Amino acid sequence: MENNLLSLIIFAPLAGAAINWFIGRRVRDERFIGVVACGSVAISAVVAFYLAFMSGGALRSTTPVLDHIWTWLQVGDFRADFALAMDRLSGTYALFITFVGFLIHVFAVGYMHGEAGFYRFFAFLNLFMFSMLTLVLADNFVLMFVGWEGVGLCSYLLIGYYFDKKEAGDAAKKAFITNRIGDWGFVLGIMLTFFVTGSVSFFANPAAGEAAHTALSFFRNQPVETFTAGAIFAGGATSIAVLLFIGAAGKSAQIPLYVWLPDAMAGPTPVSALIHAATMVTAGVYMIVRCSEIFVHAPTAMFIVAIIGAATALFAATIGLAQNDIKKVLAYSTISQLGYMFLACGVGAFIPAIFHVITHAFFKALLFLGSGSVIHGMHHEQDMRRMGGLKKYMPITFATMVTGWLAISGVPIFAGFFSKDEILWKTWSAPAFSLPSTGFSKFLWAIAALTAFLTAVYMTRMMVMTFWGKERFRETHESKHQEPDHHHGPVEPHESPWLMTVPLVVLAVLSTVGGFIGIPYAFVGKDVNVIEHTLEPVVAKVGESAVAPVETHASETPASRAEAEHDAAAAGEAAHATHSSEELNAERMLAGLSVLIALLGIGAGWYMFQKRPLLQMPRLLENKYYVDEVYDAALIRPIEAGSREGLWKIFDVGVIDGLLHSIGEAVTEMGRLARYLQAGFVRGYAAIILFGALILIGIFAYLGFPGV
């Protein structure tokens, strides 16, 4: 179905960015800039909700809402359009991006109050919304890559917002360069996709003259590739999937490309909430789920995704345990939760991965904004060792952050519990499809459960250090601090203005009830899992590669569409009917176990840190396993040394400069010789002309005139 309103979703924030950049910088009125920035995102949100839920909208029918804006690239068989598509998956993403994005914009108006670069900040933030929505709503790989690079650019600009601080500039460059490595994989993946399938589109749009088969539907009738290491280099679905995953690992901060995300906290806190927690870093998950059709044909790639995801989840959680900067804790927590999502993708649980993306967007945006509120109230103090006892000064921030804390820890009824438990259950019960054996799924489950425990511990530590215990912010910290920018005296914390607390409250409510869209069958004995039913038709299932195409065409009649919907619903019921009672019991038992783990974690955290909030954590963890140092020694220094000693001193000076200099010298030398011809004697010139003429005549006389 074609609907031109769709382009308004992406172009409204672009217009907002342009207005703030060109007009806002002259007006310099915070109210004007704030209204433009929030208003443009609000327009996006309203349009997104309308297109998703109107009759025949993206989330209510199985046909995507399409908007073909223009034919962008067409070379031979290659065709990439500037076209948008909102199906159930991209619609779900667009909804939470615009909604959470709007709340964060409102928060940022309060948080950034009084900043000199106010207009610049909001222009970039709106530009980010444009890029992110382009990424999500793109109907082909190439346009998706445009959005992918756009969010990378905005991430760079916003991390480096405080560009007069070296730390922020370095962090921005680190983020940009690390992402380049991932993008290299993504680009190769796109090229290979085109090479294999002859298309880069996600959706068939015959009305706009596109080919009927797409990059994804191509794989439907292909056999599943073998589960061997050789498949990675075979140039088929597995190779594509691995390359795409390299891109996803860069954008979503997975091992080994996660190092940029903690440093990215140098940006303003709303940026961390919007880009580095809720939206951009989940783009990798989106991309993998969007390409689930490719991944379910590539068990080896899914195995890699699962292993990397599980490893990242555990690794980042242990580091998060020992950080003292409130935002660093949240950054490592984000990496860890992203690891969860990839683990889910790797075991074929694509829908729980998306579910976790959504709930994570709610509670992690809440936690980041809450930390922003704390930082704001503490006059830009981020070190938790100098906080403590803030709950009586910042009651609203405290209350909302408590819901975020309970949600991420996985306490029942809060949003994080349902999504996390779903991932744990799907990992436990994963088929051997993408794993060496079913026993391996138990191992992955153990890692995920341990991560869940650690998550509860470090979040409790963060809450205890910030909000409970002795008030440490009045103490002087001569011993710990030599930095000149921390010379302000004791601070008096205060609650943040309503512009900041209202988004916190809304997100707190969502973090509490947001999980109800995905209550599993096992808990209530009824089919109320909205998210699963919504996404089921657009996400490929492991081991069912030959399913009938659900993606329908523009030519179909309403009757056949209704039939398709009915079929999808029936399929859903059938899937639930297959639940055996043992499975349901196992799921309930595991859920009980994960509640126990969460409560144990909170208890352990409370026990360890309530009395001794400044408890010294292991140095290895506090120093992040020295990964930055290892990268520095193993990669950056050798590259620098190679560039300086080899590329610069030998290649540049010797070859490039040498070549240029010798060309110059040769010309000089020739000029010196030619100078003898210019003696200034007119008769000499005449003789030379005569000599030349005689030679020419001689040549013609000897060879004859050509053509005569």
Place this chain on the structure above:
Amino acid sequence: MEPQLSWYLALSAILFTIGVTGVIIKRNVIAMFMCIELMLNAVNLTFVAFASFFQDVTGQLFVFIVMTVAAAEAAVGLGIIIAIFRNRESLDVDEASILKL
């Protein structure tokens, strides 16, 4: 005996050779200038001879063009010669060899 084409061509070649030789051996700039004119007119003679031989008017048209250009060249050349003479009180081209006045 009717004048043959080859007679004209031979005359033209002789005139042209005299011109070339003059340009190379003469030092007086006026004499060199006249030798150049001689070469031009030798070529003109060839043109009209061929025009008559082939019964084609194109050769005569070329002669007009050559004459026009020669007139323009004479004006410029004589101007330069006068300028040189005013500066150096000499018309010897070998003395004017420093590539400036």
